[in-house]
Structure formats: C-alpha cells, structure tokens
Amino acid sequence: MKYLGARTRVIDWEARTNGSFQYTADVKLDGLLEGVILRSPYSHAKILRVDTSRARTMPGVHAVITAADFPPGARYFHEGVPDRPPLADGVVRFIGQEVAAVAAETRLQAQAALRAIVVEYQQLPGPLTTAAALGRGVSRLHDRQSGVDNVSRSVLRDWGSAETGRRNSTVSVSGDFFFARQTHACMETNIAVAQWSETDQRLEFWTSTQAPYYVASEVANVMGLKQDQVICHEVGVGGGFGSKSKICEHEAIAGLLARLARRPVCVKLSREEEFETTKTRHAFSMSMQLHADSAGQLRVIAGKIDVDNGAYNHSGVSVMGAGIKGLGMLYRPEGLEVSGRLVDTALLPGGQFRGYGTVQTSFAVECLMDDLAEKLGVDPIDLRIRNANQSGEMTLVGAELGSARLVECLTAARDAIGWTREREKDNRRPGRGVGVSASVHVSGSFTMPGANRSDAAIDVFADSRVRVRFGGSDAGTGQKTILALIAAEELGVDLEAVDVQMMESDKTPFDMGAWSSRGTHYGGHAVRKAAVATAERLKGLAASQLGDGDLRLEDGMVKSAARGIPIGTIAQLSNDLKDGILSTETSFVETSVVQADRATGKGNVSPSYNFAAHAAVVDVDRRTGRISVLDYVAVHDIGFALNRITIEGQAIGGAVMGLGAALSEEIIFEQGKVVNPAYLHYALPRAADVPRIRPILIEGGDPRGPYGAKAIGECSINPPPSVISNAVYDAIGVRIRDLPITPDKIINALARREGRSRSHHIWRRPSRWWIAIVRAAYSRGLLKILHARNLRFASHVEPAPLEKVETPATLANVLSAMGADAKLMGGGTDLQLQRRLGLVEPKRLISLAKVAEFQGVKTLADGVIEVGAAVTLTALATAIRHRIPMIAQAIDKIASSQIREMATVAGNLIQAKRCWFFRNGFGCFKRLGGLAPCYAIEGDHRFYHAAIDGHRCQATTPSDLATALSAVGADVVIAGPDGERVVSMDAFYTGPGEAVLTEHEVVRSIRIRAGATARLGAFVKLRLWEGDFAIASVAITANISADGVLHDPRIVIGGLAPTPWRAQQTEGSLDGKPIEIGTFRAALDRELDRAAHPLPRNGWKLDAAAGLSEQALEAVLRAHEAAQAAPVRESA
Amino acid sequence: MQESLRLNVNGKATGVEVAPGSRLLDVLRENLGLVGSKEACGRGECGACTVLIDGRPVASCLVMAETVSGAVTTIEGLADEFADLRRAFADNGAFQCGFCTSGQLVRAAALIREEWPDNPDEREAFVRHRMSGNICRCTGYTGIVDAILLTAQARRSSAADRP
Known part of the structure; x- marks a missing residue:
C-alpha cells in the first residue's frame, strides 16, 4: 500500500500551523451577537420567580430566555431517565446550572442585562458528596425509580460463576480506591455560533463538536424542531476527549437565542465557566x-x-x-x-x-x-x-x-x-x-440504534480531484487524514488530490460522530466502502474506452495494460452526474455486533x-x-x-x-x-x-x-x-x-508507615488558643453559619471598562497620577487577572513600564545591587545569574517564560494572595471582611495554605522572589509624596501578599545588600506543575569558610506561613559550625514543631519544607565544594 | 470612547482605534483580523495567545495595547520564516486539534533564536522548561519537543555548513 501504514502529515497541516485554520471564534457573521448565561449560585434551590422584564429593555439586548421559552418539559435525551432541562425549570441542582441567557450587541451589555435579571430562590439542602447522598435523612435531588434516595440507577453484574471461582480460590486481595473527577480542559472552550433563517425555518450552527449529529438531534429535541431543521457547518474543533461527543449545554441556548433574536449569536464559555460548569469525568x-x-x-x-x-x-x-x-x-x-x-x-x-x-x-x-x-x-x-x-x-x-x-x-x-x-x-x-x-x-x-452504521460519499470531479464527504468531525484525532488516505489508496490518486468535507449536515451523510473510539472502525469502513464502490463505477465507465480487460486505478487514472485515462475524464462519461460531479454514497453497517x-x-x-x-x-x-x-x-x-x-x-x-x-x-x-x-x-x-x-x-x-x-x-x-x-x-x-x-x-x-508525627503543643502556646478554638468551631457548625450569611458566589465577568491607561515617564508623574480610582501596573500579569476576577475595579491604570527611575539593574558604589521596580523577571535573572545564581534559580521557577518576560520585580512582590478560595469567587473574609468565613479552614488547604501562623486568613505570600530576596538580605525602596523610605525585605509584608505600602506609595527599587554576591545559596521549590506557585519553597544562603564552616546562614521558607518565614533558631544553631545535614534537619524540625499550627490536612507541608530545606542545604554544600575545587571565582 | 494607537505588527505600521485598556489579543484578532492567535484562558496561563514583542514571547491576553511600543509578531508574521518548524510540527505529531499550535509555534520560534545549552544532553530539559507556558492537551508534548529539537539542530548544522 502506498499511503496506509506510512507516516503522513495530516492533510490540513499548513492551515493548522500558519494561523489560518478556522475555529468557531474565527467565524465572522454580519450582526453577530454575544450570548451569556446566567447561572445558579446555589447547589440546590427552588426557583420561585424569574423576572427578566428589566433586562429586556437594557441597551443592546436582543433576546432574553428562560426555561419558559423552551417547549414545556424540554429535557435532553439521556440513557436512563432524561432529567436535565436546557435552562433550569423550577429547580436548580448545582452551582453553575444554566438559569437564563441574554444575547446582546456586546458582551458587556449582555452581562449588564444578566445582572438585571431577578431570580428568587428558595434554598434547599442538597447532598454535596456521595456519602452524604447515601446517608440517612438526606434531601432527595430527584424522584428516582431505583427505590433508594439519590440513587439514580443501581446495577448488579454477575457473569460466569463467581461462586465456583471463590471456591477455587486460595488467595484474595482487596482495596478501596478512589478515582477523582478529571476535567477535559480542551484548549478551545466550548463555543457555538447559531443563526436562524426565518425563510428556511432552519437553524445553522458553527460549533466545536465531536458529534454534529447529536447537536442537531438534541437541539431539535429541546427546541421542538425537526432534526433536518438544524444543520451544522464544518469548523475547526479545539479538542474534545469525549466532552463534545454529545450536545453541550451552551449549544441549545445559542440556538434559542438566535431564533428569538433573529440575529446570529455566539455563546463562548470563559475558561472559568469551562472548568466550573462543563461535565467532568465521573468520580x-x-x-x-x-x-x-x-x-x-x-x-x-x-x-x-x-x-x-x-x-x-x-x-x-x-x-x-x-x-x-x-x-x-x-x-x-x-x-x-x-x-x-x-x-x-x-x-x-x-x-x-x-x-x-x-x-x-x-x-x-x-x-x-x-x-x-x-x-x-x-x-x-x-x-x-x-x-x-x-x-x-x-x-x-x-x-x-x-x-x-x-x-x-x-x-x-x-x-x-x-x-x-x-x-x-x-x-x-x-x-x-x-x-x-x-x-x-x-x-x-x-450503544444505540444507528451506532453500528456509518455512511460516506465520494465525489469525483472533472479535474480528477476527489472529495470525501463524511458526517463526523475531527477534533484533532487525525480521522480526516485517515479518511483521505483510504480514498487515495482505493482510488489510486495522490493524497494531494483528495479533499475531505466533514460535519456539513446538508452535504455529509449519516454518521454519529467521534466517540467510543469508533472513528477508525466506522469511518474507515464507511469510506473504504464508498471508495471501492466508486472505483468499481469508474472501471465500469472506463470499459467503453479501455475494454473489459483488467482495469486498475493508479496515478489518478483508470488504466488498462495499454493506457490510462484520468478518472475525472472517465467520471464525465456517467449519466448520473450532478453539477458535473460523479457522486457515490454508501452505507456501512457492522453486522458482527449486538447491543x-x-x-x-x-x-x-x-x-x-x-x-x-x-x-x-x-x-x-x-x-x-x-x-x-x-x-x-x-x-x-x-x-x-x-x-x-x-x-x-x-x-x-x-x-x-x-x-x-x-x-x-x-x-x-x-x-x-x-x-x-x-x-x-x-x-x-x-x-x-x-x-x-x-x-x-x-x-x-x-x-x-x-x-x-x-x-x-x-x-x-x-x-x-x-x-x-x-x-x-x-x-x-x-x-x-x-x-x-x-x-x-x-x-x-x-509518616504513617514510619510512625512519625509532629506535636505542636498548642496548649502551651496561649497566642494560638483563640485560633484553635475558632478552627474547632468551624467544623462544629460555625462555617455553616458564616457561610449562610454570605452565600453569594461571584463568578468571572468581563472586567469593567477603563477610562484611561496612563504611561508616565517619571516617578514624579506617577505620584501625581495616583488616586483612589487608579491602580499601578507593572507587567499587568496579576492586575489584569484581578480585574477579571472582580478583585479590583480601577477606572485608570498607571503603567510603570516606562518610568525612568524604575529601570535597570545597577551596582552602587557601596556594592549594593539596585534593581528597578519595573525590571522584568527575565531581565533580572539575566543580569544577576552569574552574580547571585540563587535568585536566577528562583526566577526560573516562577510561572512561565511568557509571564517572566512581562512580570516586574515589584509586581511579583506585591501580587495578591493566590488562595484559591479568595481568587475564585468565594465570599471570604479577605473579600468581604466582617463575619465572612475563611473557606480554607475546612476546604482543601493541602497545598497552598499556611501551616504556620495562620490567623483569620490562611493564605500565604505567593512571591518566590520574596523568599529568595529575604535569603540574600534585601531592602525595598518605597517612594511616596513625602520622599523615600527603605524597608527591610523581612519587614515588607504585613500579611499574605499584603505589603507595608500605603495607597500613596509605590515600590521604586529593591536593594540587594552588599556582600550578597559572596554568599553561596540555593533555591528549591515544591509545586504541582512547572510554573505553579510554591507549595513550599526554600532559599538558603550563607558564607562558608574554606574549612567548611557556615557563617551567618539565612534560611527562608516560602509558602508555609502568611509571609516568608525565617528559621531563625535553626540559623542560630548552624552559625559558626561545619555543615551537618542531620543536625540541621533535627534543629529545623524542632523549630517547625514549635512554630507550626497546621490545618487538619496541611501538616505534611512541614515535612516537605524540612525535606526541601535539606535539599537546599545540600545544594549550598555542593556549590561550596565546587567553589573549593575551582577557587578562582568571579566576584560582583 | 476610542483612542488612536500606532502599532507595528508583522513588520507593518498600523493605526487602530481602540477602547482604553484593550487587550493586544483583541486588537490583533478583531481590529487587524489576525485570528491565528487564540484565546484559550484569557488569564496568561496557557500560552495560546503568545506573540512576540521585540522578539520576546508574551501573553497577548494580558498586554494592554497602549503599553506596546515594540514590534509585534504573530503566527501570521512568522509562518514563512519558520516553515521548517511548521513542517517539523506536522512530521512529529506536534499538534492534534491545533488550537494551541499558533502559540506553541510562536514561543518555539523565539526559543530557536535563544542561546541553547552547549551540552546536547541538557537540550530537551531546556526546551521543556521554556515551553512549559504553552499547554497542549492533545499531544503529550513529545512531538512538540522533538519538532523544536530537530529544527534547531537542522538550523545549527546548516548554519555550520555555510561557508
């Protein structure tokens, strides 16, 4: 075989690599509106009233829909009992469920209209874990047929003879396993463009799907249309992994909005919505x-x-x-x-x-x-x-x-x-x-009628080009290319002569789509069958020209032993041409399978x-x-x-x-x-x-x-x-x-296996008593009370528009431009995110990128290295890599190269805390103040919360740079209306990601103290993925004399306490002694035990931080040995 | 409220009218029709919108157009010069759905111009570290890393062959 079995570039590789491949967001239609979705803030609630009257009159609004706009009782098809309406119909059953939707000229207008929709809910209890769902006296989410509350379906599979098997067994093993909810996280968020044609009474879709067939059938189902009234168009699909192998919830919403607005509508989920509201793997x-x-x-x-x-x-x-x-x-x-x-x-x-x-x-x-x-x-x-x-x-x-x-x-x-x-x-x-x-x-x-069938069509054009038509879609699997390879192989044409058209409902024949790993078998057979039939037709047509002898298809021609004629020419001999094209459509049905x-x-x-x-x-x-x-x-x-x-x-x-x-x-x-x-x-x-x-x-x-x-x-x-x-x-x-x-x-x-545990003697530490009492109260109902008082989950919205972005050139201009309505911006990498999350809502931004006083890395006369506030992380790493490698090591582990190119030194130091409750819309104490709870106390705090010194808030200071700078000894130069002041890095933070700056002040530069370049150092970090914030990070620096004795060590641990935490007692116990890892670890463990007050599930971070510290000290030791081996060292 | 800006994009000076605080990504896609740069997160966390400013890779979803003074290069401006890299992507299975691919290619183009470790054994780790700001959910990265290593290698050897 010429093509099959080889390594072939996918046929659309040029377009997929030069930026021209068209995905749904790239589809431009005249009058395209933006659709946004109002979602439930409650896990389980009755909807008492929805009032959209004000929203309908808002500027730019063309359609507002609720469940009442779908046919009564509309539910998606599911295996089992269909139970989900396209928009919540009287009850919501999870946070994020679709309640209403708006189409407007712009996203901002649509969001403003969403806020004007009034929904009155009556909260109901709802089980938030399977254990709770199966417990006694729980509230029921649905009325199910299984006879057991909150059990949608139960099944017992008993194949072969387990009883005989058990009798024949001599060995058994068992275990309890948990597989968590994974989410697809396709690179393209769910998106659909829909357009209603009043003339044709048809709804057209450009939608990122693995199964155009299901989009059409489900949209028709919930909108009360016939399947052939809904068609899909071919468009790039940015990943699927199963998530798009049935309808996705935004699709019917886009369809109804478009129908009512009489304008095309694009509904595109934000990344946050994608994670929060699209279906996951079942745990x-x-x-x-x-x-x-x-x-x-x-x-x-x-x-x-x-x-x-x-x-x-x-x-x-x-x-x-x-x-x-x-x-x-x-x-x-x-x-x-x-x-x-x-x-x-x-x-x-x-x-x-x-x-x-x-x-x-x-x-x-x-x-x-x-x-x-x-x-x-x-x-x-x-x-x-x-x-x-x-x-x-x-x-x-x-x-x-x-x-x-x-x-x-x-x-x-x-x-x-x-x-x-x-x-x-x-x-x-x-x-x-x-x-x-x-x-x-x-x-x-x-799995269902039709799933053992797949149709395909082959068109032969007069110029001998071939087109495969296939109803499924290629979300990146390479199916499109495989279909082309099969056609080229069977028809003896160059791969370049084959086009493949997919997911065009009007033109492509029946196929249920790419799911259940069916693309290879069903698509492969379907196109092979159509191609073989086409080849037979071509040979039949060619017989009049080439004789009845042994004909074969090769080099784009039908060939006899003597000569060949291009297939396009042969095709033209047919009496069945349509628009000059010879089309052959066949249906492949797999007969070896049963439901x-x-x-x-x-x-x-x-x-x-x-x-x-x-x-x-x-x-x-x-x-x-x-x-x-x-x-x-x-x-x-x-x-x-x-x-x-x-x-x-x-x-x-x-x-x-x-x-x-x-x-x-x-x-x-x-x-x-x-x-x-x-x-x-x-x-x-x-x-x-x-x-x-x-x-x-x-x-x-x-x-x-x-x-x-x-x-x-x-x-x-x-x-x-x-x-x-x-x-x-x-x-x-x-x-x-x-x-x-x-x-x-x-x-x-x-730790369990080795019988290790830590004891923190809270009873001997009066300063921690109040915290311990409050934490205990949280699990005994306090969280429930505080949570109920603040139950309003924010979710991502398009940031409020700005009036101005200012780019002053001098510090004096910065200071005069500052004000309550303005925010300072370095690289903007955190500020833009904070605006998006609704944490800040400035009217003006003041970019510091061009301020002369904030630039450059300079060595001052006294040996101090001064780093401008607006120096990017990459620039600092480059400037300092050979002088203080530890700081460059720390920077290399921050975020991504893109972020390091943009983010500035000062911006990194004063970025807001990264607590995932604070950032992701939980109405927490740091967002709302007052009596709002800290969700980290009971929530998942295993990785990113403090195990030392947590108080009202359990967050940590996210900056790795702060940890590194503390370890070399650095000061922050702060400029304000009254001049400058200098604050030691150790005193810079007052809380997690919270600095001593007043609202009239700005960080001007960082000064790394003289002598820092003579110190040896190392930075190590534990994180879940490359570029993640630290679970814990450790920076150690010290002077080490030739005899291996440590002087003036600084040990700073990040991610463990609200602010970078210095192990001062351990530092003291090491000073003036030769490095001995075991002694060091013992001293550090003692200090951690005395200082820590971990949350129930983050005590392990103390072990990890101690382990990281050992590794950092070992690295320092290695650096010392390397320096001894090569005594000529460049200084400053 | 709109303001006029001058941008240098793919070697051409262009005037655009934008609202204050417009994201560079939106200006490229909406005002200039350069839709090769993709929005996958809008938070600077995935790399799909990566463009170069004065040759340096940045997340265009976080850049405000007003703050851009350097030359912007998008996938559309790099496609010809990096045709070898694009072919290597295709030959090594470095993309499947293709949605992250523009960002991967733009980041990789900048990487190919960077200074590489002298030790060949360190190069894969170097590439993986530098490319970690570009998420790909399809390929598992092996093809992307190989395509970059092979292209860089081929460019080095052809540069060495040049008289």
Whole structure:
C-alpha cells in the first residue's frame, strides 16, 4: 500500500500551523451577537420567580430566555431517565446550572442585562458528596425509580460463576480506591455560533463538536424542531476527549437565542465557566477484590462501585456500565460479580470522557493485580500474561476477540522499559521504582440504534480531484487524514488530490460522530466502502474506452495494460452526474455486533477490541513526596496503523492525559462550588512535568477492522494511574489507592508507615488558643453559619471598562497620577487577572513600564545591587545569574517564560494572595471582611495554605522572589509624596501578599545588600506543575569558610506561613559550625514543631519544607565544594 | 470612547482605534483580523495567545495595547520564516486539534533564536522548561519537543555548513 501504514502529515497541516485554520471564534457573521448565561449560585434551590422584564429593555439586548421559552418539559435525551432541562425549570441542582441567557450587541451589555435579571430562590439542602447522598435523612435531588434516595440507577453484574471461582480460590486481595473527577480542559472552550433563517425555518450552527449529529438531534429535541431543521457547518474543533461527543449545554441556548433574536449569536464559555460548569469525568469510589488460586489463575473479580453522578444523569448510566464491562474483557476469571450505584449529588454533573468508566475501574483492578502478584510471589507481568485473553476467545462479558495481542504488549513493555534490570535487587536505587499496567477498550460500542452504521460519499470531479464527504468531525484525532488516505489508496490518486468535507449536515451523510473510539472502525469502513464502490463505477465507465480487460486505478487514472485515462475524464462519461460531479454514497453497517443485553449487560458490542500495556520508571522523593516519571512506554495492540503519526499521537497524548489523572488532576469542590476553575489551579501536565513517552505499536491485523486496524484513542488513557501507583509501590513500598497521587499522600503514607508525627503543643502556646478554638468551631457548625450569611458566589465577568491607561515617564508623574480610582501596573500579569476576577475595579491604570527611575539593574558604589521596580523577571535573572545564581534559580521557577518576560520585580512582590478560595469567587473574609468565613479552614488547604501562623486568613505570600530576596538580605525602596523610605525585605509584608505600602506609595527599587554576591545559596521549590506557585519553597544562603564552616546562614521558607518565614533558631544553631545535614534537619524540625499550627490536612507541608530545606542545604554544600575545587571565582 | 494607537505588527505600521485598556489579543484578532492567535484562558496561563514583542514571547491576553511600543509578531508574521518548524510540527505529531499550535509555534520560534545549552544532553530539559507556558492537551508534548529539537539542530548544522 502506498499511503496506509506510512507516516503522513495530516492533510490540513499548513492551515493548522500558519494561523489560518478556522475555529468557531474565527467565524465572522454580519450582526453577530454575544450570548451569556446566567447561572445558579446555589447547589440546590427552588426557583420561585424569574423576572427578566428589566433586562429586556437594557441597551443592546436582543433576546432574553428562560426555561419558559423552551417547549414545556424540554429535557435532553439521556440513557436512563432524561432529567436535565436546557435552562433550569423550577429547580436548580448545582452551582453553575444554566438559569437564563441574554444575547446582546456586546458582551458587556449582555452581562449588564444578566445582572438585571431577578431570580428568587428558595434554598434547599442538597447532598454535596456521595456519602452524604447515601446517608440517612438526606434531601432527595430527584424522584428516582431505583427505590433508594439519590440513587439514580443501581446495577448488579454477575457473569460466569463467581461462586465456583471463590471456591477455587486460595488467595484474595482487596482495596478501596478512589478515582477523582478529571476535567477535559480542551484548549478551545466550548463555543457555538447559531443563526436562524426565518425563510428556511432552519437553524445553522458553527460549533466545536465531536458529534454534529447529536447537536442537531438534541437541539431539535429541546427546541421542538425537526432534526433536518438544524444543520451544522464544518469548523475547526479545539479538542474534545469525549466532552463534545454529545450536545453541550451552551449549544441549545445559542440556538434559542438566535431564533428569538433573529440575529446570529455566539455563546463562548470563559475558561472559568469551562472548568466550573462543563461535565467532568465521573468520580468512582470502588471497593474491589480479586480472588485467585495458588497457581496464579484469576478466579473472581468482585466489588462495589459508587459513581458520583452529579446533579443530572447524562451518560452516568452507561459510564458505570462500561466501567464494569471493561473488567469482563481483559482477563479470564471464572466469574465477575460487581455492583454499582449511580449516586446523585448536587454538584456539577459527570459526562463522557475518554476512557469512559474503564479508566476508573481498571485503576483499581490493575493495582490489585500487582498486590496479587506480590501475595503469590510472582512477577506482575507474568501474572498478567498468565491471565490475558487471547485472539479468538469469547470473554466473560461476551466480547468476541478477533484479535488480542495483550501478551505481546506486555512482553514488549517489559523489554522496552528494562523491567528485569530495574527490578534486579542489586540495581535498586532508593526511591526508584518500575510499574506496569494493562488495558482493553472497545473500537466503537453499539450503544444505540444507528451506532453500528456509518455512511460516506465520494465525489469525483472533472479535474480528477476527489472529495470525501463524511458526517463526523475531527477534533484533532487525525480521522480526516485517515479518511483521505483510504480514498487515495482505493482510488489510486495522490493524497494531494483528495479533499475531505466533514460535519456539513446538508452535504455529509449519516454518521454519529467521534466517540467510543469508533472513528477508525466506522469511518474507515464507511469510506473504504464508498471508495471501492466508486472505483468499481469508474472501471465500469472506463470499459467503453479501455475494454473489459483488467482495469486498475493508479496515478489518478483508470488504466488498462495499454493506457490510462484520468478518472475525472472517465467520471464525465456517467449519466448520473450532478453539477458535473460523479457522486457515490454508501452505507456501512457492522453486522458482527449486538447491543448489550439490558438485563445481563452482556454481548459483543464492539467489532474489535484493542489492548495495551504501559510501563514506567519513577523516582519518588521521600523528602518532599514529589514523583518524577523518568521513562514511559506505551505499547498498543492496534491491528494496523493507518497513519503512524496520528496513531502514535493518540498513544502519547492519552498517556500524558492519564498521567495527569494519576499525578495531579482533580476538580475540587467546597460548599458545592468548584475551587480550582483555572489552568493555574487545576494541575494538568506541562511539557516539563512529563517525560518523553515512547509509543510502541503492535500490529498483525484484526479480522474485522478496516485494513486490519483497531482503535486507540481511549485505551491509551487507561493504564497510567495504575502504572504510577504500582511504580510508587515498587519504589517506596506504600500503596496509594486515592487519585491523584499528590505529594501530600506520599508524605502522609510514609509518616504513617514510619510512625512519625509532629506535636505542636498548642496548649502551651496561649497566642494560638483563640485560633484553635475558632478552627474547632468551624467544623462544629460555625462555617455553616458564616457561610449562610454570605452565600453569594461571584463568578468571572468581563472586567469593567477603563477610562484611561496612563504611561508616565517619571516617578514624579506617577505620584501625581495616583488616586483612589487608579491602580499601578507593572507587567499587568496579576492586575489584569484581578480585574477579571472582580478583585479590583480601577477606572485608570498607571503603567510603570516606562518610568525612568524604575529601570535597570545597577551596582552602587557601596556594592549594593539596585534593581528597578519595573525590571522584568527575565531581565533580572539575566543580569544577576552569574552574580547571585540563587535568585536566577528562583526566577526560573516562577510561572512561565511568557509571564517572566512581562512580570516586574515589584509586581511579583506585591501580587495578591493566590488562595484559591479568595481568587475564585468565594465570599471570604479577605473579600468581604466582617463575619465572612475563611473557606480554607475546612476546604482543601493541602497545598497552598499556611501551616504556620495562620490567623483569620490562611493564605500565604505567593512571591518566590520574596523568599529568595529575604535569603540574600534585601531592602525595598518605597517612594511616596513625602520622599523615600527603605524597608527591610523581612519587614515588607504585613500579611499574605499584603505589603507595608500605603495607597500613596509605590515600590521604586529593591536593594540587594552588599556582600550578597559572596554568599553561596540555593533555591528549591515544591509545586504541582512547572510554573505553579510554591507549595513550599526554600532559599538558603550563607558564607562558608574554606574549612567548611557556615557563617551567618539565612534560611527562608516560602509558602508555609502568611509571609516568608525565617528559621531563625535553626540559623542560630548552624552559625559558626561545619555543615551537618542531620543536625540541621533535627534543629529545623524542632523549630517547625514549635512554630507550626497546621490545618487538619496541611501538616505534611512541614515535612516537605524540612525535606526541601535539606535539599537546599545540600545544594549550598555542593556549590561550596565546587567553589573549593575551582577557587578562582568571579566576584560582583 | 476610542483612542488612536500606532502599532507595528508583522513588520507593518498600523493605526487602530481602540477602547482604553484593550487587550493586544483583541486588537490583533478583531481590529487587524489576525485570528491565528487564540484565546484559550484569557488569564496568561496557557500560552495560546503568545506573540512576540521585540522578539520576546508574551501573553497577548494580558498586554494592554497602549503599553506596546515594540514590534509585534504573530503566527501570521512568522509562518514563512519558520516553515521548517511548521513542517517539523506536522512530521512529529506536534499538534492534534491545533488550537494551541499558533502559540506553541510562536514561543518555539523565539526559543530557536535563544542561546541553547552547549551540552546536547541538557537540550530537551531546556526546551521543556521554556515551553512549559504553552499547554497542549492533545499531544503529550513529545512531538512538540522533538519538532523544536530537530529544527534547531537542522538550523545549527546548516548554519555550520555555510561557508
């Protein structure tokens, strides 16, 4: 084959890399309005009244809609009982649920109108966790058929004979596992442009979707239209990962707004809305067991699963079913007995997400497989090989495996990762471990009528160009290119001669879209069938010219042995031309599949099954809890790689998304509201957080796949969580069953195992008594009382417009321009965000970028280094890297290179606290004052809150630069109307991110004290992702004499207390002594124990900070040794 | 209320009428029709809107147009000069959905012009660190890193070959 199986650039690569590829936000229509959505501020409430009358009269407003504008009882289709209306219909069941929407000329006008809508709510209690939902006497969220309050659906799967299996077992392992809510975080936020044509009575969409078919059918359903009245147009789709494989909530809203406004409307979610209101992966709580015999034959998989449904059904029923089904496809137990409950909570609903249930259940079972191997005393890979399903088998759930190369995957993973070498006793290095995991996935599940069918059309033009028409959409999977490759291959034309048109409802034939890993199988077969039919037609037409002999398609021609004629010319011979085009449309129906039996859940739902084995080497830092993934291989049984570039891309991309779930990703709630709705707060992997992923493709074909190809898109996300848990266990002997495996869990598990704990003797510290009492009262109901008083969640709005941005050139002009209506701006990297979050609302901004006095890094006569306030972080790092490397090291770890180029020294020092409650709309004490609560006391404070000296607010000072500058000894020069004053860096802060500046003052420069360049130093930082704010950071500097004695050490810890915290007692105990790490650690631990008053879940930060401090001191020592080895050192 | 500004974008001096405090990203996309720069977060956290100002990568969603005095370069202005990098992106699977790609390419273009570590073993970590302000949710970064390493390598060797 010429094209299939090769490495081919995607056909639209030019447009996708030169900025011209059109996404929905780039669609320009005349009269386009902006649509915005009013959302529920309550987890559960009755809507007593909605009054939109004022909003309708506001300037620029063209439409205002509420539930009353949809047909009565409109509900989205779901598996299970359809329960979600497009706009809240009498009741809201989660914070962020859509209540009303406005279309106006501008976003600001639309938002102003939203504020004018009056909604009266009557709050209701609502369960905010699955445990609460299942407790006694709880309030019901829905009336469900299951007979149990807040259980939307329960299921018991009993396949094979679990009873016999148990009798035959001699070994069992079990565990309770938790898979957190991961969110897709597609780079393009959800967006749709809709336009209603009164003449045609049709609604047109440009929308970022994986499934145009579902958008049309669901919009038609909730708007009371016929499906053919709703059409989609082709547009770029900025990622999907399942989230866009059904309708998304903004789409019907855009449709109705456009219909009523009689103008096109764009509804685009902000990034915050995307995180706060779009459906997540369902969290699974799983209590699972494996039973096996002494020979290592798996006998039974058993367990109970509670699935957090969120507030509405969506795909919860089928995600739960698919998760259990996945357990019946990988191995060969005698029996499986798993029950599941889909539990309603008054939270953001779960939805479809790559991996779809299997990623959750396989995490539990693949960890248990390792536990079982250990108990049996066998190698984990051998155990998996022994139990692996094989080609030709029928699995427990009724899956007919045409091909199954799991054993080959496991063997390849073993070789590639160096399994045997890594596990060799003599090679073991402390903290280093290796882990493996296996997985299986469907290649398109036959979930509903029509899902086993896919149509395609091929057009041949007179100029011999070929166009494939296909109804699905390519959200980045590379499906479009694969369809083109197939057409080019079958029709013997150059790939360059093939165009592919997708998701144009009027022109592209039936396909349900890209979900359930169905793109390869269904799209592949559909286009192959259409192309083969086209080829036959062309040969038939050519017979009159070339004879009936052996004709073939090649080089864009139909060829006989003697000669060839271009296919376009041949096509013109047809009597069936339409507009001069020869079109052939065919329908592919997969007959080997059945819909799962409703009662048993069994059946061969997928035409093929794809397998994978992943393996990784990790390093676990026992001192900080940090896990580094050093090497990762992803081996996939994909039958045949239709296009190697995109198939490998799916393996790598899925693995990294799975690593995100393994290591850091989790949507966190407090009082029902999402705490971390931003890339800043939602820790997903950046380039420096993950290793090179090495994909290995196992081929050999599949009897049912197109050209032998099977799917890959979802299977690749399944193994990483268990790979990492297994590798961590191998490395340090602790089993983490609770995702994501963040550093706190490692430190806490190690402390538990080693029997370590810290004691802070609060009873001996009267200054902490009041705080301790208040904290205790919070958990006994005080938070509830204070929260109720302030229950108003702000959410992101477009910042208020500015009157002016001023760019003064001198300090004097800055001082005279300052005023209550103005804010000073350095790089603006925090100020712009604060405006967006409604933390500040200035009318004027005063840019400091061009103020002469604020520029430059200069060495003054006395050896002091003066750094202008408006010097960017990058500029400071460049200027100081060889003189005080520690400061450059600290800067390198701040945010991103883009932010470092913009952010200024002073701006970094006075940035506002990064507490995710304060920043993300919680009505907290620091926002509202008075009796407003601190949400961090009971909320998730594991990472970013103070463990020392927390009072009314638990936030910390976010600036790493402050930590570093404190450690070298620096002063801040502050200018004001009365001249300048100088404040020591140690005295600069009065609270978390709060400085001594008055409203009339401005930071002019920083002075790094003389002698700083002679000190040795190091800066280390623990964070969840590259560029994140510090969980804890440590800067240490000291003079070290040639004999290795430490003089005047400064030890400063960031992220641990409201302001950078100096370990002064430890400094004193080290001064004048040779460096001894053990003594240092003991002294620091004593001081931390005496000083700290951690919150219930952030005491681990003390261990981590102490561990970081050891590492910093070791680095200082290394610097000293290096300096001794090369005594000629450049000074200042 | 609108104010007139002069901007130098992709080598051309341009006059624009904007509201005070307009974001450079909006001016590029709405006023100048340069829609290659994307808004994915509007908070300076993802890199999709990265443009160069005097060759330095910045998040154009946080830059106010009034404060820009240097030369602005967007993906549209870099596409030709970095055709090799774009091809390498395509050949190494460095994009899937493509939404972050303009920002990745603009950041990478600046990176290719930066001073690189002499030690080849340090280059991958160097690239990963510098590129960590550009989130990609699809590719897992391996292809992006490879495309940048290979392009930089090819440019170095062709520069070395030049007489």
